[in-house]
Amino acid sequence: MTNHNNTTFPPMTGRIFETGMGRVRLDRLLGEGGFGAVYEAVALDSPGARRYAVKLIVRNTVTENAQAREIALHEAVSSHANIVDIHYAEFLEDYLFIVLGLCTGGSLLDKLFQGEFQGEGATEKIKLVFGQILDAVEHCHEQGVYHRDLKPENILIEGEGEDMHVLLTDFGVSSDKEYVQSYRCGTQAYWSPECQGDMGASSYSLEANDVWSLGVILVLMIKNQFPWQVASPKDPLFQAYINDSQRIGASLNISGNAWQLLQMVFTLDESERLGIADIRNILNMMDAFSSSVTNDSSALGSGEVEFSRSQELGVQSVDCVQELVECGVEDERAVCGLVKHTGTTIFHDCLSTFV
Numbered sequence: 001m002t003n004h005n006n007t008t009f010p011p012m013t014g015r016i017f018e019t020g021m022g023r024v025r026l027d028r029l030l031g032e033g034g035f036g037a038v039y040e041a042v043a044l045d046s047p048g049a050r051r052y053a054v055k056l057i058v059r060n061t062v063t064e065n066a067q068a069r070e071i072a073l074h075e076a077v078s079s080h081a082n083i084v085d086i087h088y089a090e091f092l093e094d095y096l097f098i099v100l101g102l103c104t105g106g107s108l109l110d111k112l113f114q115g116e117f118q119g120e121g122a123t124e125k126i127k128l129v130f131g132q133i134l135d136a137v138e139h140c141h142e143q144g145v146y147h148r149d150l151k152p153e154n155i156l157i158e159g160e161g162e163d164m165h166v167l168l169t170d171f172g173v174s175s176d177k178e179y180v181q182s183y184r185c186g187t188q189a190y191w192s193p194e195c196q197g198d199m200g201a202s203s204y205s206l207e208a209n210d211v212w213s214l215g216v217i218l219v220l221m222i223k224n225q226f227p228w229q230v231a232s233p234k235d236p237l238f239q240a241y242i243n244d245s246q247r248i249g250a251s252l253n254i255s256g257n258a259w260q261l262l263q264m265v266f267t268l269d270e271s272e273r274l275g276i277a278d279i280r281n282i283l284n285m286m287d288a289f290s291s292s293v294t295n296d297s298s299a300l301g302s303g304e305v306e307f308s309r310s311q312e313l314g315v316q317s318v319d320c321v322q323e324l325v326e327c328g329v330e331d332e333r334a335v336c337g338l339v340k341h342t343g344t345t346i347f348h349d350c351l352s353t354f355v
Contacts, residue, residue, distance in 0.1 A: 009032045012026045016044070021043060024052075052102050053102045054100070070174070077143050080136060129157065129164055129166055149172070150210055152217065179205055
């Protein structure tokens with residue numbers, strides 16, 4: 001794991017915290033970065049010694065207002081069945097201490113690497129899981145909360161096969177502003193063109209930006225690869241999409257109906273982008289996501305954008321000035337230092353900015 005600020009989060013396994021909900025012992029590290037960590041924990045004074053996930057964030061890395069915002073926005077949406085519960089939060093010693101529902105089944109990222117959505121039964125599995133993701137994000141939007149970092153690592157999955165249950169997590173960069181002027185926030189591979197700052201608009205819609213991210217996630221579930229690296233004309237594959245969107249769909253071997261849906265999600269004009277309710281209606285009528293015809297993607301020149309852990313870990317640059325103002329980071333170095341673990345975790349460090 002890269003640590004850009006040369007700090008290490010201190011080991012906490014076995015430590016007991018005295019909290020407002022009683023004694024909580026940290027039992028197993030799930031993920032960590034320079035500014036925080038997440039642990040599987042047990043509430044020692046609860047009936048049956050209930051187990052949780054505890055997210056610890058170093059207190060002085062971002063303003064307390066920014067940390068309080070993450071808690072408030074997560075609490076506003078956590079009643080939904082497809083969103084990780086937030087049970088308790090307080091400032092303890094040098095940390096923000098957040099108690100969350102524990103998910104031990106892994107993430108959508110893990111399922112992608114296991115090939116869960118390939119082969120027999122793939123269509124129904126995609127409908128099942130992606131439909132629940134839509135439900136979670138739609139609920140957030142109905143409550144005036146925009147996630148801003150939708151990606152497989154932040155989508156947890158409990159159960160197997162027909163029993164897979166989705167839980168959306170990590171509201172570290174979420175916002176309650178419908179339109180913003182801060183660009184390049186979240187994870188670059190999932191940014192919309194307007195979030196890149198390439199569209200020349202003075203502000204952009206966070207709801208439409210979330211919808212774009214959902215489209216990228218759907219492509220990953222169908223083909224286990226990104227449609228492009230960055231939704232910017234500087235990316236040859238994205239420029240190829242702008243020039244001939246139908247050709248890109250054929251090169252990915254995505255079915256005609258599925259690609260029509262994705263084209264309505266990947267509109268350059270955010271005002272014309274499909275809404276979640278319409279996406280769900282079309283999704284439910286889909287009889288196949290992959291095409292049975294194999295096409296030669298090399299005809300596009302730059303080839304496929306393969307889905308790899310190395311790409312997931314690659315740090316991307318950000319518009320530091322706007323990002324610091326929007327997210328409350330006082331030290332510019334902190335932007336690049338907020339790193340995460342890509343394994344089984346419900347944790348993504350606050351204000352993360354990497355792919």
